Amino acid sequence: MDESKCVGCGACAEKCPKKITDTYNMGLKDKKAIHVEYPQAVPLKYVIDPNNCIYLQKGKCGACKKLCPAGAIDFEQKQETLTLNVGAVIFSSGFNPFNPSALDSYRYDYRPNVITSMEMERILSASGPTGGHLVRLSDKKKPKKIAWLQCVGSRDMNRCGNPYCSSVCCMYAIKEAVVAKEHSEEGLDCAIFYMDIRTPGKEFEKFYNNAKEKEGVRFIKSRIHSIQDIVNSDDLRISYLDEDNKLQSEVFDMIVLSIGMEIDKNIVKLSQKIGINLSEGNFCKTSTFNPLETSRKGIFVSGAFGGPKDIPQSVVYASGAACAASEILSPARNTLAKKVEPIPETSVIGERPSIGVFICKCGSNIAGVVDVGKVVEYASKLPFVDYAAENIYSCSQDNQDGMAQLIKEKGLNRVVVAACTPKTHEPLFQETLTSAGLNKYLFEMANIRNHNSWVHKDTPELATLKAIDLVRMAVEKVAIAKPLSETELEVNQQALVIGGGIAGISAALGLASQGYDTYLVEKNNRLGGEANKIFKSANKENVQKELTSLITAAQNNDKLHIRLNSSIVNVKGFVGNFKTVIASDNKEETIEHGVSVIATGGTASKPSEYLYGEDERIITSLDLDEKFINNDKSLKKVKSAVFIQCVGSREPNRPYCSGVCCTHSIINALELKKINPDMNIFILYRDIRTYGEKEYLYHQAREAGIIFIRYLAIDKPNIKIENGKISVTVYDTSLNKYLEMEADLITLASAIIANQDQKLAKFFKIPVNEDGFYIEKHAKLGPCEFATDGVFLCGLAHYPKPIDESIAHGKGAAAKALTLLAKKKIRTSGTIADVEPLKCSSCGVCVSICPYSAPSFIPDDARFFAGKAQINPVLCKGCGLCVASCRSGALRLKGFDNDQIFAQISAAFEKAA
Amino acid sequence: MADWEPKILAFLCNWCSYGAADLAGVSRMQYPPNFRVIRIPCTGRMSPKFILSAFKEGADGVWVSG
Numbered sequence: 001m002d003e004s005k006c007v008g009c010g011a012c013a014e015k016c017p018k019k020i021t022d023t024y025n026m027g028l029k030d031k032k033a034i035h036v037e038y039p040q041a042v043p044l045k046y047v048i049d050p051n052n053c054i055y056l057q058k059g060k061c062g063a064c065k066k067l068c069p070a071g072a073i074d075f076e077q078k079q080e081t082l083t084l085n086v087g088a089v090i091f092s093s094g095f096n097p098f099n100p101s102a103l104d105s106y107r108y109d110y111r112p113n114v115i116t117s118m119e120m121e122r123i124l125s126a127s128g129p130t131g132g133h134l135v136r137l138s139d140k141k142k143p144k145k146i147a148w149l150q151c152v153g154s155r156d157m158n159r160c161g162n163p164y165c166s167s168v169c170c171m172y173a174i175k176e177a178v179v180a181k182e183h184s185e186e187g188l189d190c191a192i193f194y195m196d197i198r199t200p201g202k203e204f205e206k207f208y209n210n211a212k213e214k215e216g217v218r219f220i221k222s223r224i225h226s227i228q229d230i231v232n233s234d235d236l237r238i239s240y241l242d243e244d245n246k247l248q249s250e251v252f253d254m255i256v257l258s259i260g261m262e263i264d265k266n267i268v269k270l271s272q273k274i275g276i277n278l279s280e281g282n283f284c285k286t287s288t289f290n291p292l293e294t295s296r297k298g299i300f301v302s303g304a305f306g307g308p309k310d311i312p313q314s315v316v317y318a319s320g321a322a323c324a325a326s327e328i329l330s331p332a333r334n335t336l337a338k339k340v341e342p343i344p345e346t347s348v349i350g351e352r353p354s355i356g357v358f359i360c361k362c363g364s365n366i367a368g369v370v371d372v373g374k375v376v377e378y379a380s381k382l383p384f385v386d387y388a389a390e391n392i393y394s395c396s397q398d399n400q401d402g403m404a405q406l407i408k409e410k411g412l413n414r415v416v417v418a419a420c421t422p423k424t425h426e427p428l429f430q431e432t433l434t435s436a437g438l439n440k441y442l443f444e445m446a447n448i449r450n451h452n453s454w455v456h457k458d459t460p461e462l463a464t465l466k467a468i469d470l471v472r473m474a475v476e477k478v479a480i481a482k483p484l485s486e487t488e489l490e491v492n493q494q495a496l497v498i499g500g501g502i503a504g505i506s507a508a509l510g511l512a513s514q515g516y517d518t519y520l521v522e523k524n525n526r527l528g529g530e531a532n533k534i535f536k537s538a539n540k541e542n543v544q545k546e547l548t549s550l551i552t553a554a555q556n557n558d559k560l561h562i563r564l565n566s567s568i569v570n571v572k573g574f575v576g577n578f579k580t581v582i583a584s585d586n587k588e589e590t591i592e593h594g595v596s597v598i599a600t601g602g603t604a605s606k607p608s609e610y611l612y613g614e615d616e617r618i619i620t621s622l623d624l625d626e627k628f629i630n631n632d633k634s635l636k637k638v639k640s641a642v643f644i645q646c647v648g649s650r651e652p653n654r655p656y657c658s659g660v661c662c663t664h665s666i667i668n669a670l671e672l673k674k675i676n677p678d679m680n681i682f683i684l685y686r687d688i689r690t691y692g693e694k695e696y697l698y699h700q701a702r703e704a705g706i707i708f709i710r711y712l713a714i715d716k717p718n719i720k721i722e723n724g725k726i727s728v729t730v731y732d733t734s735l736n737k738y739l740e741m742e743a744d745l746i747t748l749a750s751a752i753i754a755n756q757d758q759k760l761a762k763f764f765k766i767p768v769n770e771d772g773f774y775i776e777k778h779a780k781l782g783p784c785e786f787a788t789d790g791v792f793l794c795g796l797a798h799y800p801k802p803i804d805e806s807i808a809h810g811k812g813a814a815a816k817a818l819t820l821l822a823k824k825k826i827r828t829s830g831t832i833a834d835v836e837p838l839k840c841s842s843c844g845v846c847v848s849i850c851p852y853s854a855p856s857f858i859p860d861d862a863r864f865f866a867g868k869a870q871i872n873p874v875l876c877k878g879c880g881l882c883v884a885s886c887r888s889g890a891l892r893l894k895g896f897d898n899d900q901i902f903a904q905i906s907a908a909f910e911k912a913a
Numbered sequence: 914m915a916d917w918e919p920k921i922l923a924f925l926c927n928w929c930s931y932g933a934a935d936l937a938g939v940s941r942m943q944y945p946p947n948f949r950v951i952r953i954p955c956t957g958r959m960s961p962k963f964i965l966s967a968f969k970e971g972a973d974g975v976w977v978s979g
Contacts, residue, residue: 422952423927424935447935447952450935450939451950455942457941458943463946466946881955884960893954896954901951902963908949
């Protein structure tokens with residue numbers, strides 16, 4: 001397939017006689033040997049599967065080649081080996097979903113209603129094999145009862161050899177259960193069988209609580225070893241011990257196996273060949289302080305290859321790896337960039353509209369359904385239309401050239417293209433307008449393929465009428481379109497990072513080491529933040545030693561300007577042009593900067609429960625770290641130590657999970673065992689959340705004889721001090737009785753809370769969630785930045801996370817900031833809001849409603865229109881929220897003006913002549 | 914009334930529903946040709962006046978999606 005020629009029309013796939021398994025739909029559907037991988041693929045180009053193509057295998061057929069109107073099929077293409085000279089490599093090879101066929105007690109290969117979670121994803125998807133209708137595979141019956149079995153292919157040493165936790169399965173199982181309930185019309189019973197529910201991500205615990213309490217998803221703590229067949233039935237039976245140790249048996253219509261992640265065997269081989277060290281679980285081995293570097297210099301890692309990750313974590317690590325790679329490549333930045341010569345624009349102001357309408361046949365994609373000739377004929381009679389014609393492919397290069405020629409020759413000053421969709425092709429046609437010297441906003445597309453010919457195949461006459469309507473609507477809209485201008489703005493090449501903890505230092509170093517002057521503001525008298533109090537990382541590295549070298553690197557970087565004992569007094573400006581006043585040691589300075597990184601961190605809470613503060617033997621995890629750091633001799637004398645988890649986390653008033661405490665307590669418990677192997681150590685927990693490869697630590701702890709006792713939130717451990725002796729009583733949920741133990745050290749895993757700073761939130765106009773953490777641009781896809789342009793986020797200020805994730809987040813925020821700095825200039829869009837100040841009543845609704853902080857009041861001391869609203873064109877995203885909310889009608893959205901939309905509305909129902 | 918067909922005007926958000934309607938096309942999902950789409954940059958742009966105007970101009974239904 002010649003990608004440059006394929007227009008994505010799909011004529012080939014329609015006629016291809018060879019059906020193959022659709023791997024994207026997990027084999028639940030067929031596709032053709034010539035196909036697009038999935039409908040939302042970008043670019044939309046068809047590919048041939050050479051192993052299944054009849055022509056490539058047997059030399060016969062070639063139907064696609066005969067049919068392809070674009071001449072894009074090339075059977076002569078051969079696999080090529082390319083040699084690229086690069087300065088850095090990012091290894092992001094992902095994972096394979098675990099194949100449960102090997103675990104035959106789960107009956108996956110034998111029973112159609114035992115499916116994997118990936119298959120369930122497709123069944124729940126509107127674009128999936130069942131069109132989003134929840135049915136079971138054997139008989140298409142709507143299920144009434146579905147069970148999810150957790151940890152299939154994860155946390156399993158005996159049967160599949162994957163001892164690690166795959167991190168994402170608890171959350172996706174809960175999501176699938178909730179979505180399945182939404183899809184079911186007649187009520188659905190969802191049961192999740194689990195060992196520990198691991199929902200340490202941001203907002204995840206809330207989702208879990210909601211599924212349990214509001215949606216009625218059942219959570220049953222039991223690992224299921226097998227699924228039983230039922231004779232003459234497609235149903236399936238599960239037997240399990242319930243919380244009261246009673247044997248239960250339940251029948252389900254469908255069972256979903258929550259499969260884990262595995263690294264592909266070929267990736268393992270490739271890694272060994274090129275010298276990338278792997279971990280025990282075959283993931284790329286990294287260290288806590290260099291979470292993005294492989295053992296081979298110049299090769300970086302992102303995504304699940306570096307350990308199981310969900311989407312936001314993958315995005316963070318991807319941005320982080322980009323930063324790490326560009327640190328070594330920064331001298332070459334922009335050396336391969338090409339400069340585009342600007343073409344002078346002709347003014348059309350005052351001219352009568354002269355519209356050219358181009359109707360695309362898209363081969364037979366449109367013309368096969370819509371009577372294009374009729375549409376052209378109709379269009380040519382519309383007011384102000386001076387030219388109307390059809391093209392076979394409007395998007396082809398010669399048609400683009402022809403269009404530009406026609407614009408110039410006929411003096412057209414508005415253009416309508418009726419074709420595929422503006423989502424993919426608007427920029428291309430706009431470029432053609434620009435090349436013809438016409439303002440690119442004097443353009444409109446009518447979607448007569450994706451929204452018409454492709455979806456109304458059986459009613460060609462009605463489709464033709466619809467195309468006529470859509471063209472008329474576009475013509476009416478473009479007739480009153482005005483040329484819009486885009487302005488350019490310089491981006492100040494300095495950066496500001498607020499917060500000198502691990503995340504802040506990493507972000508600042510990422511920026512400074514690429515040559516950007518970076519100011520790092522820290523409120524305390526030293527860098528390092530909370531990490532100054534931590535003894536060992538999850539990889540058992542000495543945190544103090546590593547932190548010292550990180551701080552030294554920051555101090556030795558002459559582009560990095562550290563301001564200790566400092567605070568932010570004022571912030572003015574916006575993306576590219578901030579002016580921030582910093583107060584340090586009674587003196588103030590003003591820094592101009594183009595980007596801002598918020599890394600204000602979090603802190604450990606001081607518990608109000610478990611007699612904390614009343615006895616020096618009852619301490620927090622960080623207090624214990626301090627004892628380790630100071631080599632405290634008293635630890636040698638401890639005979640019995642108790643750790644209590646979830647102290648202040650996962651509580652009604654603080655519902656989130658602090659994420660790091662399970663691992664922290666286990667690391668510290670192992671350390672105590674090292675000091676005194678005979679010490680009795682108990683960890684009292686609700687769910688052990690050693691996600692990813694931290695699961696190995698949990699194994700080590702159990703092997704070392706550390707005793708884990710699960711307690712319930714409704715019956716918490718109780719601490720008593722009598723005659724100088726501390727005793728802990730806890731209800732053991734596996735023994736179903738109260739246990740009492742003596743302790744001479746109690747460590748409370750206290751919650752991480754955000755360092756809330758209302759002033760800062762106000763200065764940068766950045767939102768805070770109800771738990772006190774900043775709200776990022778997008779929970780999944782925008783974890784390193786805010787919705788407000790030019791302001792970035794990393795570290796605990798976003799959500800509790802361990803050191804490696806904080807460093808990756810810091811670098812990720814730096815990478816996002818770099819994309820702005822490296823551009824040097826930002827270009828505003830033309831389709832943005834605009835104020836007519838004479839109509840503005842200064843009510844302020846626009847100022848408060850805009851998610852991007854674009855509207856503001858004109859300062860009181862301004863000469864004109866003081867107190868009226870103004871729109872910052874750089875920050876405006878053109879959503880029109882302010883326009884719709886403006887009570888005085890003072891706001892308008894350029895390119896989507898009221899008169900334009902009204903013109904479309906009234907044109908929609910005119911009778912076609 | 915037996916062959917009466919409703920005329921529906923759809924206001925679709927550029928970023929989600931408009932794209933979804935494109936995907937429906939790529940997947941060749943078939944549906945009746947009764948509605949006409951107006952692409953808006955965000956449903957935040959939606960004004961009650963647009964809905965009233967649509968009914969005034971003869972729409973039998975208005976669909977806002979975003």
